[in-house]
Amino acid sequence: MKTNAGNFFEDFTLGQVIEHATPRTVTEGDRALYGAIYPTRFAVPSSAELAASVGLAPHPVEELIGFHIAFGKTVPDVSLNAVANLGYAECRFHVPVAPGDTLRTRSEVIGLKENSNGRTGVVWVRSTATNQRGETAIDWARWVMVHKRSADSPAPDTVVPDLAPAVEASDLVVPAGLDFSSYDVVAAGSPHLLGDYEVGERIDHVDGVTLTDAEHMMATRLWQNTAKVHFNTDARPDGRRLVYGGHVISLARALSFNGLANAQLVAAINAGAHVAPAFAGDTVHAWSEVLDTAELDAPAVGALRLRLVATKGRDESMTLRGADGKYADGVLLDLDYWALVPR
16 A cells, blocks of 8 residues: 555554654745734744844744644654544743744654543654754654554553653743843833733633634644544544644634733743634634743743633633533633743
């Protein structure tokens, strides 16, 4: 056979290393199309002049562009036969990604667990994206539920990796040359700096975006993500196209501008869970909670640890979990991340 049917659960082995195909060169077209699909307004990736004024030249694209491209490389080998992508951990952004950079990705299988139904299993991988200079641009762990080829296939030994609950502030990578000493709050769109946020504070980002099949499929194709469930109505019993979880992440991050306009650079993703599926017709809203703050060893640079929650419909009460400890109805995404902000 010359076609690629993708890996099923029983095709993965602990310690397996996969070199993913199709290195991808980032272009200004990626920046433009990202801005057409998501309502993003963060000043550093929007303005080459402002980026240069804080020490970032060449002009970087949004961190999530690099993440989506690097993630997309892994799909044909890791999640082509996925039921759902379940979560992320230990994701760090090491060097900014700019147009002209070429990203390639490799993954190592770090965990396996067959589900009790015998028809699916969970695969944990650690993936690393490097640029054309051999520098690590992004690395992360994720876990995905994958179909088995046959329910009769024997289950592997269960290995669940021990992943850190969060990236320590001291382990965040500040881009070389970043200096917020002369940061322009007027151009950025908000006067609120690191010291204006308090741990425990919650921010309702107010705005919402209704998902469409056309936009989420266009975005997913842009990242060369080939997972069947996002495109093919035959891939799910309900005949609906599942919205790529990264699409929801980017929408929520873009919506967070209203209240967190100075959270300019994503430095790390500590943890993430796609709590519920999203489909065309759902209207996505977002709110954030400040989990921690830190002053970093760079001129006028600080960090906010934020919980970003995307919901189906607006939840003005900003409720994450009910009294039973389960996620509240309507929660789509629970993302814990660090962002670099001026102080």
